Amino acid sequence: MSVILETNGLSRRFGGLRAVGNVTFALQDGARQALIGPNGAGKTTYINLLTGVVPPSEGRITFLGEDITRLSPEARVRRGIVRTFQINQLFDEMTPLEAVALAVLERDGKARAMWRPLASHHEALDEAAGLLASLGLADAMEVPTAEISYGRRRLLEICVALACRPRLLLLDEPAAGVPEHERNDIMNTVANLPRTVSVLLIEHDMDLVFRFAERIAVLVGGELLVEGTPDEVANDIRVKEAYLGESLDAPAA
Amino acid sequence: MEILFWLLPIPLFFLFGLRLPLLTEIAILALFALSLDLILGYAGIVSLGHAAFFGLGAYTAGLLAVHGWGEPITGLLAAGAVATAAGFVSSFLVLRGSDLTRLMVTLAISMMLLEAANRLAWLTGGADGLYGVTMWPIFGIFEFDLYGHTAYWYSVIVLFISFVALRAIVNSPFGLALRGVKGNxxxxxxIGAPVNRHLVKAFTIGAGFAGIAGGLLAQATQFVSLDVLAFHRSAEALLVLVIGGSGAVYGGxxxxxxxxxxxxxxxxxxPQYWQFWLGAGLIVLVLFARGGLIGLWRALVRRLHRTRDEEAR
Structure with missing residues (x-):
């Protein structure tokens, strides 16, 4: 396997606070990697550095062999780094079909087209409908986004990201706040993502982390504490200390 | 339904033959409001100075006619072109800030233009206004007559063509992208969208159509005064969108x-207190019909559909 994403000595300071410090980390192509850490460990800042919303104080980011440290967020999305949000960032005034079609059109550079009506862009609409159907949202396609259940809106959040055709998908707590009976849909969707998409999962729910991840990175105090297989991480004494008694055991089932 | 709506100008012409200037004014105001709606209702850019582009268009068309080029269609296109260019340049200033900054910057631009037009009296006629706007017949055939017949039909047709163009834009993928920018x-x-480029485009196009509306006023009334750049004109367009409903092409x-x-x-x-009653009416509208007239219409259609569905069951 080859490396898809690499960060070298990546740091970010906010005034006197070092949110991310000297993180050197490589993500394999097709990875199922989780990024965990207690609150305030710098996970969100690390994601913002990867997507380009926040510029680094030091260090380098390489994606598919290209130095992208100075690239704009939009350019990174076009190269295939796409994220979802911990708090839904959807278009409440649109239907899911419109939202996903919009992502498809932006990806193909067709969203600047002004004269042909949207309804005549069949390829984009068909692709959007297919994507929604593959996540089990076929029946919600034309329902106003604000009227679908929270769990399904979480799925839509992932669907919009997938429409950008990511090479690397950054999932920020996809199951956050999802009620028990809708949790499985999210977990299955995440588990069934094709291997052509590398996944970096940021999650507090250890159940989901240990079911999904093949490797886990632990961020504490802005630094990369441990990186390894779930077993290695679960048995690491430093990780246990960092979580101060929070159980990190793999679920019994 | 829509065809019926666009046939309305014909009976209106015969019913209100003596009030044609008012109807012409309505068509021009509607076009001006539509141009603001693209910016405000679809792209979500707040503006208190949309009159800047209306005024630029009016002075462009007026000055062309005063200086010997009275051909209306090319004059109108020139008005649109000047406003488009100004819109493009100023968009970079306007789009820099947050909503509050945008209000200030748009207001400042229109006030600067107003003051400039006032000072450049040798060019614009200053506070006296620009006299001597003489239009040639449209296509060399239809003279602008004293009764305002030609001006009426000309304005209605320009409104219709602009409406068709603006509606095509808002129904296109670009229109969807604008809704996306406004929504989130x-x-x-x-998702990798060039948000700023979308906004620049919307602002530029909106400015261009405002210029056409301004040019239309200059040509239809054969007169341009400082009034075309005044603050109350920008405010009027906003009021029109509040009353009619923004983000909906028929709202304007x-x-x-x-x-x-x-x-x-x-x-x-x-005569003295009409503004009070207008204000009172607006408050009622904002309290009870936030989507404006278009919102009321949609609610009505929805209710009709529901009762029909229930009867079918």
Whole structure:
């Protein structure tokens, strides 16, 4: 396997606070990697550095062999780094079909087209409908986004990201706040993502982390504490200390 | 339904033959409001200075006619072109800031233009206005007559063509992208959308159509005064969108008609206090019909559909 994403000595300071410090980390192509850490460990800042919303104080980011440290967020999305949000960032005034079609059109550079009506862009609409159907949202396609259940809106959040055709998908707590009976849909969707998409999962729910991840990175105090297989991480004494008694055991089932 | 709506100007012409200047004004105000709606209702850019582009268009068309080029169609296109260029340049200033900054910057631009037009009296006629705007017949055939027949039809047709163009834009993928930018700019950036480029484009196009509306006023009334750049004109377009409903192409037209008719009617009964009643009406509208007239219409259609569905069951 080859490396898809690499960060070298990546740091970010906010005034006197070092949110991310000297993180050197490589993500394999097709990875199922989780990024965990207690609150305030710098996970969100690390994601913002990867997507380009926040510029680094030091260090380098390489994606598919290209130095992208100075690239704009939009350019990174076009190269295939796409994220979802911990708090839904959807278009409440649109239907899911419109939202996903919009992502498809932006990806193909067709969203600047002004004269042909949207309804005549069949390829984009068909692709959007297919994507929604593959996540089990076929029946919600034309329902106003604000009227679908929270769990399904979480799925839509992932669907919009997938429409950008990511090479690397950054999932920020996809199951956050999802009620028990809708949790499985999210977990299955995440588990069934094709291997052509590398996944970096940021999650507090250890159940989901240990079911999904093949490797886990632990961020504490802005630094990369441990990186390894779930077993290695679960048995690491430093990780246990960092979580101060929070159980990190793999679920019994 | 829509065909019927666009046939309305014909009976109106015969019913209100003596009030044609008012109807012409409504068409021009509607076009001006539509151009603001693209910026405000679809792209979500707040503006208090949309009159800047209206005024630029009016002076462009007026000055061309005064200086020997009275051909209306090319004059109108020139008005649109000048406003488009100004819109493009100023968009970079306007789009820099947050909503509050945008209000200030748009207001400042229109006030600067107003002051410039006032000072450059040798060019614009200053406070006296620009006299001597003489239009050639449209296509060399239709003379602008004293009764305003030609001006009326000319304005209605320009409104219709602009309406068709603007509606095509808002129904296109670009229109969807604008709704996306207005609805959630954070997510738009996260799907790799060139948010700023979309906004620049919308602002530029909106400015261009405002210029056409301004040019239309200059040509139809054969006169341009500083009034075309005044703050109250920007505010009027906003009011029209509040009344008619923003983010809906028919909102601007319905709003313009309702606003001007109401204004005529109220100033007829209470010449001194009509603004009070207009204000009171607006408050009622904002309290009970936030989507404006278009919102009311949609609610009505929805209710009709529901009762029909229930009867079918």
């Amino acid at each position: 700019p954070l997510r738009m950036r996260a 037209i319905l709003g313009a008609a309702a606003f001007r008719v109401l204004q005529e009617w109220l100033s007829g009964i209470t």
